[in-house]
Amino acid sequence: IEVLRTHELLQIAKDNVAVHKKYLSQIDEKVKAGVGRSSDYKQTLARYENALSIQFLAEQNYDNAVSSFERILPGNLGAADLEKPSVGNIPANDLESLVKVAMENHPKITVSHSDIEVATAALKRSDAPFYPKVDIKAEAYWNKNVHGVSTGEPSLSPYEEDSGYNALVVLSYNIFNGFADKANKEASRHRLLNKNSTLADARRYIRAYTEIAWQTLESTKQQLVHLDNTIKSSGETVADYEKEHELGRRSIIDLLNIELEYNSAKNRKVTAEYDRLIAYYQILAYTGKILEEMNITVE
Secondary structure (H helix, E strand, O other): OHHHHHHHHHHHHHHHHHHHHHHHHHHHHHHHHOOOOHHHHHHHHHHHHHHHHHHHHHHHHHHHHHHHHHHHOOOOOOHHHOOOOOOOOOOOOOHHHHHHHHHHHOHHHHHHHHHHHHHHHHHHHOOHHHOOEEEEEEEEEEEEOOOOOOOOOOOOOOOOEEEEEEEEEEEEOOOOOOOHHHHHHHHHHHHHHHHHHHHHHHHHHHHHHHHHHHHHHHHHHHHHHHHHHHHHHHHHHHHHHHHHHHOOOOOHHHHHHHHHHHHHHHHHHHHHHHHHHHHHHHHHHHOOOHHHHOOOOOO
């Protein structure tokens, strides 16, 4: 998104330089012909130089964006290799429903719940040393002719048998363990409190930034409507000013002023479009729906 955004701003900056260069050439011809004012030429030159500086800054921003992109996806890629995304489906139609989805699906919330379950189990387990331990031991034995002596009784088994069963109950109680068990229980309680605090912080964070993303999405939607109208009106005004300039009713400075307004509106539109895209993907990320929406399966 940043590569595409800076590229569009660079193109607008280049167009702006071309317009200033055209007007600078026109007023230069008038000054040399003796029908133009030197002050107008100097002012136009200053604006042309400023437009050039803005173009160089836009080129730097674009190059920086490409370099940052290569850190994520290595390769010689630029804006020409990318496709501009668009705002797709939103998991909910209002803010509260969106926050609810985020609370249920955000990975950090899920992980925090699991951590709390583990910490709760550890706290319960830390109570074990405070209770007695009971072991039951049972055995059975069957011995036949272990002494090698016959009974001599025909009606009985010719071999002496010695079989039986026994059981033993062992009760052990650790009366004192140097406060180690108590310390372990306190540590387990602290870990549980820490996990609950982490969950509460995650909920506040996700709620806040889901709200910000939603507000940005809604705000930029309204901005774009008015910016489109502004660009349309400014473009028509530029055309009218050019005709009036040919008739001698408008000066070069008038043309530069309306061009500046037109250029500013185009810049604001690009910024609003990409702010809206970023807000859209932020909403998908906070609600845990970004992989699903992008049809990505993690194996």
